[in-house]
Amino acid sequence: MSETNADAPAKALPDFDGLFRTPRPVGLPVHAQGLGKSFGAKRVLRRLDFTIPAGQFVAIVGRSGCGKSTLLRLVAGLDLASGGSIEVDGEVIREPHPAIGIVFQEPRLFPWLSVADNVGFGLAEIGARERRLRVDEALEHVGLARFGSRWPRELSGGQQQRVAIARAFVARPKVLLLDEPFSALDAFTRASLNAHLLALWAESRPTILMVTHDVDEAALLGDRVIVMQPQPGRIFDDIKLTLARPRDRLDEGFDTARRQILSALDRSLAPAARQA
Numbered sequence: 375m376s377e378t379n380a381d382a383p384a385k386a387l388p389d390f391d392g393l394f395r396t397p398r399p400v401g402l403p404v405h406a407q408g409l410g411k412s413f414g415a416k417r418v419l420r421r422l423d424f425t426i427p428a429g430q431f432v433a434i435v436g437r438s439g440c441g442k443s444t445l446l447r448l449v450a451g452l453d454l455a456s457g458g459s460i461e462v463d464g465e466v467i468r469e470p471h472p473a474i475g476i477v478f479q480e481p482r483l484f485p486w487l488s489v490a491d492n493v494g495f496g497l498a499e500i501g502a503r504e505r506r507l508r509v510d511e512a513l514e515h516v517g518l519a520r521f522g523s524r525w526p527r528e529l530s531g532g533q534q535q536r537v538a539i540a541r542a543f544v545a546r547p548k549v550l551l552l553d554e555p556f557s558a559l560d561a562f563t564r565a566s567l568n569a570h571l572l573a574l575w576a577e578s579r580p581t582i583l584m585v586t587h588d589v590d591e592a593a594l595l596g597d598r599v600i601v602m603q604p605q606p607g608r609i610f611d612d613i614k615l616t617l618a619r620p621r622d623r624l625d626e627g628f629d630t631a632r633r634q635i636l637s638a639l640d641r642s643l644a645p646a647a648r649q650a
Contacts, residue, residue: 400429401548401581402473404449408458411444417606418444421458424600424609429579433586433596435635437643441607442585446551449583450476462549475547475580477555481534483526489513490522493541512540515577516570532563536570543574550575552584556591568594572620589639593631594621601635603642610642 409422419441426432434442447453448460451470460467462474483492494509513519516536526534535555542550552571556564568591575582586592592599593615601611613634617627 400579401550402463403428404549404581404583405461405464406458407461409445409448409455409460410457411441411448411453412456419448420606420608422607422609424612426581426583426598428581431575431582431584431595431597433584433592433599434602435586435589435592435599435639436602436607436610437604437639438587439607440602440604442602443553444607445602446476446553446583446585449549450474450551452476472545473548474551475542475545475549476551477538477542477553479554479557481526481531481538483534483537485526487526488522489518489524489526489529489537492526492537493522493544495541496545508544509540512544513537515543515574516540517566530563532559532567535559535567539567539571539574543578546578547580550580550582552582554585554587557587564588564591571595576619589632589635590623592635593617593628594623599635601638601642611638613638 404424404426406422406424409419410417411419422445434445436442444453448455449462449467451467451474454468462471465471467474484495487495490509490513493512494505497505497508500508509522510519513522516539518533518536518540521529521533526537529537539555556567559567572595584595596615598615599613600609601613602608603610613631615631617625617631621628
């Protein structure tokens with residue numbers, strides 16, 4: 375495992391400093407052993423082995439087609455492995471699990487429900503008062519406290535994705551899977567949502583696996599970056615980031631981390647690496 379260090383905390387998100395220093399509840403550990411997936415004769419993933427401690431934020435990067443989204447579907451229980459196993463807190467995952475939440479590339483909101491009802495959709499089993507309190511808190515966390523009565527069609531793309539994130543966190547998942555949730559957004563909206571996501575993670579500390587094609591985003595958010603290579607998809611490098619939080623994109627340590635991830639991506643696509 376590679377490692378990158380920074381000597382001093384960054385100042386990009388000073389409002390979150392207290393959150394990062396305070397001990398918080400954590401999520402559940404995730405463990406994969408010999409994990410593989412094939413679709414007919416096509417092998418998409420080959421023998422993935424990794425352990426993610428409870429509460430860790432892991433970014434997953436790699437060229438399109440290397441099986442990143444397939445990996446998340448296996449962890450979510452939305453698909454079955456062809457070989458090996460995936461476990462969450464020692465329990466083998468073969469179907470959707472109440473402790474695991476997922477946010478897709480598109481918000482996937484129900485157009486016939488208000489923003490508040492979309493966020494609270496999965497909370498039918500708790501009382502109305504508790505459900506309302508949770509929804510209000512979640513919307514406040516993502517900067518949409520006054521938007522609960524609106525319809526999804528009245529929101530921008532960035533606002534709709536905030537609703538999707540609020541819906542995922544309101545269920546208090548122990549493991550949260552994010553499949554390029556900000557890929558369709560402009561740079562300013564993306565930066566804002568990165569900040570909201572970090573604040574939510576810092577408060578409840580679920581275990582997060584996030585697929586992204588944005589190297590800066592991986593370096594900004596991750597405790598660790600898993601670099602995958604294609605044909606078939608497998609782990610090429612596992613980079614541990616010890617940069618202090620909050621992080622500053624202009625900090626020298628951040629630039630070092632970014633270059634290390636880019637280097638691993640470049641090497642993962644070299645002919646010798648692809649034949650390994």
